Amino acid sequence: MSSQMPVAGPAEVRAAAVRDLKADRWAVVGLVLVNGLAAAAGLVGPLLLGRIIDTIQAGSGNVLSAVDRLAFGALVFTVVQTVLSWWALKIGYRFGERTAARVRERFLKRTLALPPRVADHLPAGDLIARGSTDASLVALTLRSAVPEILVAVVHALFLIVAVLVLDPRLGLCGLVCLIGVAGAVRWYVRRARPVYLAVAAAGAELAGVIASNAKGARTIELLGLEERRTEVSEVGIAEARTARLGALWLRTVLFPWSEIALALPVVGVLLVGGALYANDLVTLGVVVTATVYLRQLVGPLDTLMLWIEQLQGAGASYARVEGLADIPAAEPQQAKAVGDRIQVDNAHFSYTGARDVLSGIDLVVQPGERLAIVGTSGAGKSTLARLMAGLDRPHTGSVTIGGTPVVELPPDQLREHVVLITQDHHVFHDSLRDNLLIAKPTATDEDLYGALSAVGADWLDDLPDGLDSELDLDDASAQQLSLARVVLADPHTLILDEATALLDPKTARQTEQSLAAVLHGRTVIAIAHRLQTAHDADRIAVMEAGRLVELGTHDELVTANGTYGRLWRTWHAQA
Ligand SMILES: Nc1ncnc2c1ncn2[C@@H]1O[C@H](COP(=O)(O)OP(=O)(O)OP(=O)(O)O)[C@@H](O)[C@H]1O
Secondary structure, eight states: OOOOSOOOOHHHHHHHHHHHHHTTHHHHHHHHHHHHHHHHHHHHHHHHHHHHHHHHHHOOSOHHHHHHHHHHHHHHHHHHHHHHHHHHHHHHHHHHHHHHHHHHHHHHHHHHTSOHHHHTTSOHHHHHHIIIIIHHHHHHHHHHHHHHHHHHHHHHHHHHHHHHHHOHHHHHHHHHHTHHHHHHHHHHHHHHHHHHHHHHHHHHHHHHHHHHHHHTHHHHHHHTOHHHHHHHHHHHHHHHHHHHHHHHHHHHHHHHHHHHHHHHHHHHHHHHHHHHHHTTSSOHHHHHHHHHHHHHHHHHHHHHHHHHHHHHHHHHHHHHHHHGGGSOOOOOOOOOOOSOOEEEEEEEEOSSSSSOSEEEEEEEEOTTOEEEEEEOTTSSHHHHHHHHTTSSOOSEEEEEETTEEGGGSOHHHHHHHEEEEOSOOOOOSSBHHHHHHTTOTTOOHHHHHHHHHHTTOGGGGGOTTGGGOBOOOOHHHHHHHHHHHHHHHOOSEEEESSSSTTSOHHHHHHHHHHHHHHHTTSEEEEEOSSHHHHHHSSEEEEEETTEEEEEEOHHHHHHHTSHHHHHHHHHHHHO
């Protein structure tokens, strides 16, 4: 089980992060400046503490008032540091929210720009996980990580420089002792990217399995697939667990290692500083100040370690969110169809590239005709319907409407020519009006009432706010809503694929009545599950293993005594 969607490489992720930082460069500059001032103010306290110790040790003059002055100075600088740090965080969080919004908008725009034939074949779980969990993690990281990392880096740099300036020997000793921290980070970063990519991919796979279980619950129940789906879910859960355990193992090594490594500089400076003080090579105040600085270094370094750990997960998510850019977006379509004739010429199609599920299909559907497509399960009926509805492009041959390839028609034009009706209809969490205007944005309220009445949607009278009501519809009413959209779009051709197959008998009856009103006066291509539907059609196309093997009227095909003739006789005998 693996994701088929691309993942951006480290260089692309870095470029995207730099672009996001540049887009708000003044906030970043403000962040660095204010943080720098806060860190500088923070250095004064330990310096004054060292002076207090040296003043008390010297014991000359008015010790008490000198100590009071120094302590007051330390207090003032601590307050200044607190205010500046608060200000820096405020700038940082605002920057983070703006950047997070930018990342989410970019993801949404890229998703909406995908051609339907591409979007339709993307793994739903992966796409959902990238748009929700991954985008949130990136947003959270940009909001908190950038300000906190900048604060920590500036603070740590100031402390290191301060110790070096205070006493180069103690400073060097502190730096040497930091090698352990660098080792821990290097070990971790080298291993983390693949581990976190695996965690995100396994999570997306599991989300896909859960989503398809929920979406197909009815089919699972009807076909008794519960055990099989439970097994598939358990495999998904086990893979997600194994991936997460891999990430946890890295953490269980990183954190104890870095805890010990962070204590080393303080221990080193105390030992070396003690030896220097014992030999009168340094004052006690300098040793205390250097120790306090290095002790203070633990805070920012701890923050950096935490973020380095979290950034690996967020980096993998950033790579998944940015990976969408590698899927080609839809090109603006300018084509225009002249006429209503649908023509399929030598069409071949494959979902995987390995095996053609449609081979050499030739078919012409005349305006106003009723064509039934029959064939065994897997023969390619739905795939042919998708090609004629412009949802997929044949890899060889063509499918045209009025001489223009269907896939080249812009969406608003395509809707006016051909609509595929399946059970896969969607009611948006919005008002009835907005749900209908999707089909024809220029429709008046009168048009909307007309369309609802044409499909027999009498539930409209029960809605508290008429067209402004928020919707919560049962299956039959939702199908009526989608048929009302078809009435509004007013296409000359309708393709019906399982529009009523899985509905319960009562709902199916209601839907069929609504459907009959919509079919009137249009070209209809119906995938026929009942031979009665085929019998009533003008012509019948028979499919077998991806090929169109028979085409003609009911009487012609019965007389020819081929596949359809045999099917008809068997069915008739049973009936
Ligand atoms: N999204 C897909 N990815 C890969 N293969 C697919 C996909 N959809 C369908 N197929 C395969 O393509 C072949 C044709 O499927 P299609 O759904 O077009 O047949 P059908 O005649 O409509 O069958 P049914 O009556 O069962 O719906 C089948 O072998 C099917 O497994």
